[in-house]
Amino acid sequence: MKVLKKKLKWKGENRKTGEISLIPESLDDLWHLKHVIEKGDLVYSLTYRRLEEATDKIRPDKTEKKPLRLGIRTESVEFHKFSHRLRIKGVIEKGLDTELGSYHTFNIEPGVELSIVKTWKEHQLRRIREAEKAVVSPDVIVLTIEEGEAVAGVVRQYGVDELFSIRYSSGKGMESGEGSKKDFFYAVLNQLKSSFLSISAEAIIIAGPGFVKNDFLSFLKEKDSELAKRARTEQVSSIGMSGFIEVLKRGAVERLKREERLTREVRLLDRLMEEISKEQDGKGVYGKEEVRNALQYGAIETLLISDEKLMASRVEEEESEEERMEIESLLMEVERGRGEIVVFSTEFEPGKRLNGLGGIAAILRFRIA
Numbered sequence: 001m002k003v004l005k006k007k008l009k010w011k012g013e014n015r016k017t018g019e020i021s022l023i024p025e026s027l028d029d030l031w032h033l034k035h036v037i038e039k040g041d042l043v044y045s046l047t048y049r050r051l052e053e054a055t056d057k058i059r060p061d062k063t064e065k066k067p068l069r070l071g072i073r074t075e076s077v078e079f080h081k082f083s084h085r086l087r088i089k090g091v092i093e094k095g096l097d098t099e100l101g102s103y104h105t106f107n108i109e110p111g112v113e114l115s116i117v118k119t120w121k122e123h124q125l126r127r128i129r130e131a132e133k134a135v136v137s138p139d140v141i142v143l144t145i146e147e148g149e150a151v152a153g154v155v156r157q158y159g160v161d162e163l164f165s166i167r168y169s170s171g172k173g174m175e176s177g178e179g180s181k182k183d184f185f186y187a188v189l190n191q192l193k194s195s196f197l198s199i200s201a202e203a204i205i206i207a208g209p210g211f212v213k214n215d216f217l218s219f220l221k222e223k224d225s226e227l228a229k230r231a232r233t234e235q236v237s238s239i240g241m242s243g244f245i246e247v248l249k250r251g252a253v254e255r256l257k258r259e260e261r262l263t264r265e266v267r268l269l270d271r272l273m274e275e276i277s278k279e280q281d282g283k284g285v286y287g288k289e290e291v292r293n294a295l296q297y298g299a300i301e302t303l304l305i306s307d308e309k310l311m312a313s314r315v316e317e318e319e320s321e322e323e324r325m326e327i328e329s330l331l332m333e334v335e336r337g338r339g340e341i342v343v344f345s346t347e348f349e350p351g352k353r354l355n356g357l358g359g360i361a362a363i364l365r366f367r368i369a
Contacts, residue, residue, distance in 0.1 A: 001029045001131035004113070011119055020128065021115040030086040030108065031158040031347070032131045034079040035307050036124045042117040043088055044071045045106045049099065070095040071117075072104055081161065081347075085109050123310065123331060123341065139201040142247050143192060144239035145208045145216055150188045151240045154199055155253055155262060159348035160244045163199075164191045185219045193227060204231040207247050208239060245349055265350040268304060268342060272361055286361035292330065294362055300339040302363040303331070308346050309359035327360075 002025055008018035024030050037043060048065040071094030078087040086108040092099045108114055141163065143152040148168040153160040168184040196204065204227070206213045206220075213233050221228040236246040247253060248266045275284030283301075285294050294300050309327065334341055339362075344351035354361060 017119045019117045028157040041074045044115040144243035158345040163195045207234040207236045269350040283364040286357040299364040301365045306359040
């Protein structure tokens, strides 16, 4: 994320209001913006619209779209990871007089500049800062492979995006014919090279339950020595999404990407579940009431909260507004108590598991009665 300018001023004791102009530089940045831009925010961007011109013709000629800088009052935000696009829909509030009051949708892609004017919450400003730092973080491809089957994905900050899946007939065909195995490896290599180049990845983790991963690495060294230099192997018990999660738990990605967000989420949630499962001396709580109780004792070391819990304010219900105020108050108290706040993505398994616990939990400094 490239931040171009900030014009913020204090509004009350704990809020800032004003404009931040920025350019998202990756799919991860668009995901961050989905959780920053809320209903009611004023968003500016350059767009293209057809402007009607006065004419005597009954059926006027079709006019060309012209570039305009518009400001829309946001009504909805949608993240489309497969089309690499963030769709922001709202009513035009700033721009040419003829356009005011009509609906428009910004299609924000990496490289498109936009400005956001709003009252900023601290966790939103923190997310912008994290996105600025994360721009130097390299992409890592995880290839999970076993006899006759391979699934590859790229690690993002919001989860793992599947890149490709290949299945060859297993069993006798693969075992008896060396050619079948080579054909399979060639197919995987072609897809892997294409994906590696298209996303400008920095490294590859080849993971699997048996020896096939080692055989494939040997094949890779023979056929593409330069690509093989970027690869390493990791032992896991399965392939696909469960294999991706195992790779993250083992810290393989963390060794390649320092402070990798997903690795941290997996480990934090595992630590939480371990503490919750202890009959005595457990230092884990979940649910709003339990977390609030722990906060009264100043016991919260790390607060875990799902992005869906933070986005409750987008729902047009009075009770969600009350919940939003309560969550905001809780977050500020945790920060004042020098506790750490980690926002989990519900695009990925740890965030979904956290949602199953009510969307909020805490690891404590000490056990409370």
